[in-house]
Amino acid sequence: MTYQSPIAPGASWYEATLGARQAYPSLDGNRTTDVVIVGGGFTGLSAAAHLASAGIGVVLIDACRFGDGASGRNGGQLGTGQRAWPEELEPEIGYERSRALFDLAEEAKAHLLDFSATHKIDVDYRPGQMSVVHKPRYADEYRAHVDIMAEKYGYQSISYMDRSETENRLGSKRYHAGIHDSGTGHINPLELVIGTARVAAQAGAELFENTKASAISSSDGKVTVSTATGHITADKAFLATNAYGEDLEPVSAAHIMPIRSFIGATTPLPDEHGVLPGGESVDDSRFVVRYFRKTSDGRLLFGGREAYTADNPVNIGSHIRRQIAEIYPALGDVEITHAWGGSVGITMPRRPFVREVMPNVISAGGYSGHGVMLSNFTGRLYAEAVSGNRDRLKLLQDLNVPAFPGGRALRKPLLFLALTWYALLDRM
Secondary structure (H helix, E strand, O other): OOOOOOOOOOOOHHOOOOOOOOOOOOOOOEEEEEEEEEEEOHHHHHHHHHHHHOOOOOEOOOOOOOOOHHHHOOOOOOOOOOOOOOOHHHHHHHHHHHHHHHHHHHHHHHHHHHHHHOOOOOOEEEEEEEEEEOOOOHHHHHHHHHHHHHHHHOOOEEEEHHHHHHHHHHOOOOEEEEEEEEEEEEEOOOHHHHHHHHHHHHOOOEEEEEOOEEEEEEEOOOEEEEEEEEEEEEEEEEEEEHHHHHOHHHHHHHHEEEEEEEEEEEOOOOHHHOOOOOOOOEEOOOOOOEEEEOOOOOEEEEEOOOOOOOOOOOHHHHHHHHHHHHOOOHOOOOOOEEEEEEEEEEOOOOEEEEEEEEHHHHHHHHEOOOOOHHHHHHHHHHHHHOOOOOOOHHHHHHHOOOOOHHHHHHHHHHHHHHHHHHHHHHHH
16 A cells, blocks of 8 residues: 655646656565665665665665655755854854854755766756845844855855845845855755665665555664564664654654645746846745745746645645735736645754664754755765764754654644744734
């Protein structure tokens, strides 16, 4: 039986334009290996590819098809640094650790592009990203960030945009200022998922789709992952389910919260609309972030519906169209050809959650909307740790990531109230 993932209805534009792709079998019977990985998104597949390339035995399972979670359905933006700006981390962890985390993220960016080029994965990389200000009072903070990044963190690829430059680069009068980052860009995330799976399989990893993990246990130096069609016994386990692992392991579930995110794709836009003439991706300063970019065939890909419920909306496209029209009034009647969504894993402080949750079992997730490059690299760092170099993964393991308040019964209602409040503040 194929397990149906709890994602919003409708194929993503990525999936609809992909054509045929490699399918992997479901698990049938028992396996014994060095490392078992649960989760076939960026984190798990990257770990599998690097472990197998190092000669370490790997069995990876996913409840659905690879990339059916956030990895294959996101906005495709790489970003720069961690989810929080370095100067926001400094007061708590100090400059040295903040700088180390920034440098790690920069290496993650380079690694993603190098890995794709080395293995001939066509991720359709397009350079440039803008972070724009939806309230004038944020402009000074963004201007100061540019100076801090250059002077303290050695990052020279960003520049401050005044209102006029922001308007020209966006093709919209909606935003007041912003930052232009020429040192990053955006990709087709599903192509990276598919390519990484291919690399892992060719290196010797055993990959299984449509195989849901029902339980995990650790005893006597061994880890066992149970499924409906067999058991996998290993020396170590890596849980890479992110927002989709709530029922499997309680520690991860207490620290990683799934929230809904929705994206729409328009018909290809004529050049005269003037939308994003430079081809950059965009994220804005709202707490409930809006993010958008143009695809290689000229469509506007737009995400960020302001709703935080367990259910999918009846018509995702209509909600997305209204948000597009706020920024680009001329697109108020634009056709939405594809609309989709799913769950993103967030943590309380918006930092990655990487922790040993039981003996020989490490869990990773909670990239909080910054996972395209961080998750792939976390998979590589896990493979490094298994091979003996634990120092770099420890940078993430040592981060203070508290559990959400309220326990299993109250944490979702409390999160709903908090995010609804922040969404209201975004509009004020």
